Amino acid sequence: MKLARPSVPVKTPANLILTLSTRTSPLRPALLHVLLQRRYATETSLGKTSSPKPRRRSVTPFNDDGRVAWSDLSAGEKTARATQQSFNFGLILAGLGLTGVVTYLLFTEVFAPDSKVANFSRAVDLIKKDPVCQSLLGDPKKIMAHGEETYNKWRRARPIASTIYQDRYGVEHLMMKFHVDGPLNKGLAQLHMTRHPKQGDGDFEYKYLFVDVRGHHRVYLKNADEEKKAAGAAAKKKTRFLGINFG
Incomplete structure (x- = not known):
């Protein structure tokens, strides 16, 4: 009959530290607690394995959001x-x-001073201030100017018929046609403006501006040709004295 050997406790590093602490010089309880914690953390960390990184989706021109570093691409x-x-x-x-x-x-x-909109606004102001146009169209505060009529009921904007071209002498021509409606009558206004190359970036000058109202004579507000003729006639008249022409 065999006698059972008494079990001998296995001495782990933690038990060894505890034994030494009881047999040898007394350690402070706080220091002993710290040593046990460090040993336990070391033993547990050795048993762990690093988890693999999650697999990312490949970067394409359509899903790239810049989160993946350039070095990882x-x-x-x-x-x-x-x-x-x-x-x-x-x-x-x-x-x-x-x-x-x-x-x-x-x-x-x-917005430019010589733009179509700016010249249109100045022409409308001249019509509203002209006494003859006021007598034909009515109260200037109620005179409305607009572009060509349109048959599209969904289109509220009525475009102004205008054109800019340059002739063979380099002269720029601005031509415009628009309607003027007043309390008394309706009319059609037309203007022609020119700008010569010598003027550089200067403003357009009126060649003519007139308003046609049905049943009435044409009303000229600007007429460069007639003004030149009148100025020439006045100059000739001044140079003639006692029947002698000094021109």
Whole structure:
């Protein structure tokens, strides 16, 4: 009959530290607690394995949001990101170019002193201030000027018929036609303005501006040819004295 051996406790590093603490010099309880915690953390960390990184989706020009670092991209993914950035840069340039075109058109057509809108507004003011036009059309405060009539009921804007061209001598011509409606009558206004090359960036000058009202004579507000004739006749009249022409 074999006698069972008494079980001998296995001495772990933690038990060894506890034994030493009881047999040898007394350690402070706080220091002993810290040593036990460090040993336990070391033993548990050795049993763990690092978890694999989650697999990410491949970067394409359509799903790249810039979260993946450049160094983590493959050669194909770097090409995709470069393509996307080049496309975005092209869109920015196109937007800037379109903005410049719109700004230029707004200035030349609306805000410039010699634009069509500015000349149209000045012509309407001349019509409203003319006494003959007031007698034919009515109260100047109620005179309305607008462009050509349109048969589209959904289109409220009535465009003004106008054109600008340059003749063979380099003279710019601005021609415009619009309607004027008053409490008494309706009329059709037409103007012709010119700008010579010697004027550079100067304003257009009136060649003529008149209003036609049905049943009445044409009303001229500006007539450069007649004004030149009148000025020439007046000059000749001044140079003639006692029947002698000094011109």
